[in-house]
Amino acid sequence: MSGLLARRIALVVPLLAVILLFTFLLVRLSGSDPVGLLAGPTATTEEIALVRASLALDQPIWVQFGVYFGKVLQGDLGQSWLSNRPVLAEILDRAPATIELMFWGVLIGAGLGIPAGLRAAFRPDGSFDQVTRFLSLLGFSVPTYWLGLIMLFVFFYLLGWAPPGMGRIDLFLTPPDRITGSYLIDGLLAADWEAAGSAFSQLVLPVLCVAIISAAPIIKQTRAIALEVLASDYIRYARAQGLPHGQIRAMALRNSATPVVTFIGTEITGLVGTTSLIEYVFAWGGLGQYGLSAIIAGDFAVVQGYVLVLALFSVLVFLAVDVFVMLTEPRAGAAP
Amino acid sequence: MTLLSVEDLHTHFISRDLDNQIRVARALNGVSFTLEAGRILGLVGETGAGKSLTATSLMGLLRPPARVVGGRALFEGQDLLAMPEAQVNALRGRDISLVVQSPKSSLDPLTRIGDQLIRIHRAHRKVSEAAARDRAVEMLASLGIPDPARRMAAWPYELSGGMAQRVLIALALMNAPRLLIADEPTTGLDVTVQAQILDLLRDLVRRTGIGAMIITHDLGVVAHYCDEMAVMYAGAIVESGPVREVFGQPSHPYTANLIGATPERLRLGGPRTVGGPPPNLFRLPEGCAYRDRCPQAGPDCAQTPPDVALGAGHIARCHRVAA
Numbered sequence: 047m048s049g050l051l052a053r054r055i056a057l058v059v060p061l062l063a064v065i066l067l068f069t070f071l072l073v074r075l076s077g078s079d080p081v082g083l084l085a086g087p088t089a090t091t092e093e094i095a096l097v098r099a100s101l102a103l104d105q106p107i108w109v110q111f112g113v114y115f116g117k118v119l120q121g122d123l124g125q126s127w128l129s130n131r132p133v134l135a136e137i138l139d140r141a142p143a144t145i146e147l148m149f150w151g152v153l154i155g156a157g158l159g160i161p162a163g164l165r166a167a168f169r170p171d172g173s174f175d176q177v178t179r180f181l182s183l184l185g186f187s188v189p190t191y192w193l194g195l196i197m198l199f200v201f202f203y204l205l206g207w208a209p210p211g212m213g214r215i216d217l218f219l220t221p222p223d224r225i226t227g228s229y230l231i232d233g234l235l236a237a238d239w240e241a242a243g244s245a246f247s248q249l250v251l252p253v254l255c256v257a258i259i260s261a262a263p264i265i266k267q268t269r270a271i272a273l274e275v276l277a278s279d280y281i282r283y284a285r286a287q288g289l290p291h292g293q294i295r296a297m298a299l300r301n302s303a304t305p306v307v308t309f310i311g312t313e314i315t316g317l318v319g320t321t322s323l324i325e326y327v328f329a330w331g332g333l334g335q336y337g338l339s340a341i342i343a344g345d346f347a348v349v350q351g352y353v354l355v356l357a358l359f360s361v362l363v364f365l366a367v368d369v370f371v372m373l374t375e376p377r378a379g380a381a382p
Numbered sequence: 383m384t385l386l387s388v389e390d391l392h393t394h395f396i397s398r399d400l401d402n403q404i405r406v407a408r409a410l411n412g413v414s415f416t417l418e419a420g421r422i423l424g425l426v427g428e429t430g431a432g433k434s435l436t437a438t439s440l441m442g443l444l445r446p447p448a449r450v451v452g453g454r455a456l457f458e459g460q461d462l463l464a465m466p467e468a469q470v471n472a473l474r475g476r477d478i479s480l481v482v483q484s485p486k487s488s489l490d491p492l493t494r495i496g497d498q499l500i501r502i503h504r505a506h507r508k509v510s511e512a513a514a515r516d517r518a519v520e521m522l523a524s525l526g527i528p529d530p531a532r533r534m535a536a537w538p539y540e541l542s543g544g545m546a547q548r549v550l551i552a553l554a555l556m557n558a559p560r561l562l563i564a565d566e567p568t569t570g571l572d573v574t575v576q577a578q579i580l581d582l583l584r585d586l587v588r589r590t591g592i593g594a595m596i597i598t599h600d601l602g603v604v605a606h607y608c609d610e611m612a613v614m615y616a617g618a619i620v621e622s623g624p625v626r627e628v629f630g631q632p633s634h635p636y637t638a639n640l641i642g643a644t645p646e647r648l649r650l651g652g653p654r655t656v657g658g659p660p661p662n663l664f665r666l667p668e669g670c671a672y673r674d675r676c677p678q679a680g681p682d683c684a685q686t687p688p689d690v691a692l693g694a695g696h697i698a699r700c701h702r703v704a705a
Contacts, residue, residue: 279482279487280489282488283550286443287479287480287554288506289475290471297490301490376491376492
């Protein structure tokens, strides 16, 4: 068992190397030459050559890749030319905001979507199924940014229940000392109830948006998976054996778990883009907003770092999914 | 008391077509037969004749749009079709067990086979985990599974087809049922394994005195392993009786054609029988359902054919049979 698991984890290393190659090529192929930009408009030819040599840009491309590879391994993702700060530091500053948003959003989305999908599958074409089918269709068809704007319009402007979508905490409050990076959790840890409360009320609307957008496909997919399991030979045979209904349902649940978790894994990686738009609407200041701005501004070191982090995130999500499957699927060979 | 007595069982598939008209497929049209304890009944017929549907109907396992619309299925005198669902569910897997034709996909893929055996036993009997485990090991051993204690920990995907079928039979026998229904138990197994499984079933019936019904389209299986047989065509039994009588004097033209169409008979160079598609269940012909394919059909076949008793329990439903 541990051998298989170790092999799967070891697979991450070559995967990361390939990802690095692609992020490297991403900038190389964009055809931009940072040397002129860095040396300034008054630089002489010698100065330009000097800068070029200092960046190793006069070397063959594979040497350049080696230099890039080495720097990334040391945690050097370059500098943003907009802010002049190291990209890694900026990413680490913003990551908790995005993780917080996605974590609660997906947790609530899956927490609502999985039971709803299962319940719909247990009574296909029943009234619950019809209602959830309509709602998930609605969730599918609503554009992300529009949902965010409408939420703000209704709950902030019309009803006044929610704070304005201007960041993660009230503008006049100081954020709590950083422990996890989540204002809500840090506020609770520091017993700063005011900050925690404000962070919570700021979280509600964007988290709700992520939850709605992620729940729609989860409902649909869970329903389809559970229906397939319920129609399987082993469930039909369990009925023929007179097993109690509770046990048959438990069997259906266990057999649906692997495909549902796999689906949610792929969904989370796709949700990164959705979250970026929601961050934009709510001025969330997370990674997604950061990456989007960098793309618009042409801040290449940041784009490179952003893409690298997203790829790393996907690799980790798929690793987690694979480990889950290995531990629950006897055919994967690692089940206890 | 008769173990199982099915009387005039009718099952329909009721659905709506695109014009919202109700369409009825008459899949079972008055199936009647009896099975005594200690006997093996072979139910034969072509695909779509209603063999498996007979089993699922009487076990109460039909799912919409299929529905039993008439008849009785008396198990030890109690009508299974009139019982509340909870009571039938308690009988299933305990007193009436089913063995199906796709053993590998019928086992729960996420549960070790030992745990599945224990689960079915404890679902129906108040026994301790340890007692259930002992019985499961014993059951696997009695079905000729080598090293049963170790096999208890096997996952379903690790089993060969023959092994999976033995496990399925073990599951069916865990609660010592009085009626065993085997629905094409050997389809998809190679010939030697087929013989082993069927020998096992026959020995079991002889040893324990339970009743068994084997659903098959293999007349060889019926001839070798069954005491009685019933030939199904278009949802009705056209001929039934002791195996020896029916094979010795096949009286319904369909039975005769079926026996004539076995590979052994074809090799003998006998007259080729007329083939043809099974009838449309949505529009069954009046009278005898076989008359469109029957070489001996006449005008009187448009009338409902009588059940003609030929002696020794041998019955054929045909106008052409003389008692």
